[in-house]
Amino acid sequence: MKKLKNESHSFLDSANGPSLEEINNTVSIPESNSFWKNLLAFSGPGALVAVGYMDPGNWVTSIGGGARYGYLLLSVVLLSSLIAMLLQYMAAKLGIVTEMDLAQATRKYTSKRVGIMLWIVTELAIMATDIAEVIGGAIALNLLFGLPLLVGVILTIFDVLLLLLLMKLGFRKIEAIVMGLIFVILIVFVYEVILAQPNMSHLMSGFLPQKQLLSHGELTMGLGIVGATVMPHNLYLHSSISQTRKYNRKDKEEIAKAVKFSTWDSNIQLTGAFIINCLLLVLGSALFFGQGENLGTFTSLYDALKDPNLAGSVASPILSVLFAVALLASGQNSTITGTLTGQIVMEGFIHMKIPTWARRVITRGLSVIPVLICTIYYGGNEAALDNLLIYSQVFLSIALPISMIPLVYFTSSKKLMGDQFVNPKWVTGLGWFCAIALTGLNIQLIIETLS
Template sequence: MSDETGKVKFASNANGASLEEVNGSVEVPKNAGFMRTLWAFSGPGALVAVGYMDPGNWITSIVGGAQYRYLLLSVVVISGIIAMIMQYMAAKLGIVTRQDLAQAIRNNTNKPVGYVLWIMTELAIMATDIAEVIGAAIALQLLFGIPLMIGVLLTIADVFLLLLLTKLGFRKIEAIVVTLILSILAIFLYLVILSKPSIAGIAGGLIPRASILHHSQLTLALGIIGATVMPHNLYLHSSISQTRAYNSDDKDEVAKVVKFTTWDSNIQLIGATVVNSLLLILGAALFFGHGDQLQAFGDLYRALSDNTIAKGIASPVLSTLFAVALLASGQNATITGTLTGQIIMEGFIHLKIPMWARRLITRIIAVVPVLVAAIIWGGTEGVLDNLLVYSQVFLSVALPFTMIPLIYFTGSKKHMGERFVNPLWISIIAWASAIILTGLNIQLVFNLVKELIEKI
């Protein structure tokens, strides 16, 4: 915002600090070297990157590779690039204005708009939680033989895991998440190396093709986008970017915080894009030609120990590694989903409830549609995996409702000031991404309605 002299005044937080208990809680060194400073700022990017490696990404990317080989690899990479741009803007909004995205929207729009966007974001969080519930339940079944229905109910207990983690401090939470991410990366890198993918196929898959616009490919492509550029992650990053202690009145210090937060975010998101690329490459190299047989996590688990599919590398050890990584992925995303729920509830409707209560409510709501689907269509992996894919498609449909306000605020000199407003090239790419994604979503809805009418 600007005063009469034209000088930038950083907006005060009208409804309290975002995630007040951890806001400004992490000290950073003064006058330290690049690597030491980067280390101090490393962490929030990992919490954001977790959302890009949840079970929703797994099923969309692996099935995408199994059905269309390397065709959708370009979608994964483009999604990663868009994610970096959007997360940069989200973090910058929080650092510069000292408001998270929910607060910025609520403080600059009327109540009806605020409530509509709040509901859309809550639904997006629930869709994300559905993916975590399904992934964790299937992993528990694969590892320990726990029935899916019981596994779904057991996921409610992860609220106690979250309570334990919150006692450790924010920096330790970041360290745990980074460790789990590196574990997942190592497991899939190992699996891909064993699968001996086609280098030429990978190179060709990096080139976008018009055939992606066909209905079946488009559904999976939008599922990949929705599972990658996740709406709730933009709210999350705009808040946790404020966990570092800095003087918001010193513009040079603010610029330094923006710089190192962006470095942290981009490094972590490059890692997430690599993981998602590995998932698709694994599906293409190991399971292409068996796409119709690999519609569920259980199918993938069993295929890794089946020599007729995973020729030459099949092993129960690989299957177990896959299930362990799946369970770790779902639990990892539990942390970020809860934090985001708290952020949007406080930011949009000024309602603050204990984190454990927020987590319990969100998880119970997410469990209901999973249980209903399991009861009506049977508690099978395939049914739950289909529900998971469409939950990711919903995230893609919900994404523009988050992208557009973020692009507007960070592209406005009124809100960001002359120094921190988006560069023109960033604004062009961001607006083009939002417009194209909206257009693809409209086409997807049209295709789905047309398909439904034809079936009737």
């Protein structure tokens, strides 16, 4: 990376202007010292970030992990969520203090060649995320309305219209809609887990790391959960949308206030995402442990929820329908954030601005291609799509260190962040430990897979 110079930044001095210019500095905050009023005003970006931690990719890895390994991988969900909170805190702080998103900062302090390479990897990570949304949305449409998977995949291309409509309503409305859909997902799975009556002692012991995690099967699924939980594209998203609030950007007290309440917002929303991911894994374990090989697809889970032979006395068609509704809500939520992230990454890394609708069509079109090929080649076999989804999540885990390393580096620099906002040494240490540990686990996974 280029050596950081001792300079002050304003949102006008980045190479391509403010991040997400149309919504940057648009949401007013109260002139009040009330904690709750300020928390409410700053709440919203955390919800858009949390969406990435409960998308369809999480579903197949978390429920599948519970069905195959019981409560063992709850410790992975916990550690992933704690890592996510740490990284999202740093991402929001980077955006608020420097008025650059992570893509802009990375491009500014790297060579053009490195910037383009990082852009390509990040775009592939966004595509991997989009693959999960396409598959989840298509399967949900199939379960709810009987549409063939091929038709459902094609229909997901047109969700660009949904985002364009929401953008006209204003960013605050988008945040409210996303939070509403998250609440729907939460209620559905709280209800289903209560009916499943999990073994609480086994459940609590699952939060303690176990030796079995080092074997290949558990490691693959565990890294899939990490990839589905700690999303690299969310670091770019949060560093941008944390700048949507309107405050005095030259006043250090105002900046500190923004960092404080953005952190509160992020941690509260990510706690909600952590609960939902735990519910997914607990549901898979409580109802289907030992049957993981027979429940590897969304359709098999949908059918199992209404089959007394599998789900026992709690089986009900209502549970299946609620499952499909929540799946559809999850896919649509992720669609909104994926589009915004694509715009941030393209403008930040290669300084290219194109209309939102064109960006959405291109991104979704590229993501649909491998899903269409897989659907046509395997004749609409959902198991093949689910395998594609799982490996897309493992790829996200492999791509994560490429986003983590610049983030930790930038937020640990006094020259860039200033004495007041630079990471404390213990935060920097934790950040580097997470990046190194995750990179090591990914290398181990690749070696074992190839051998």
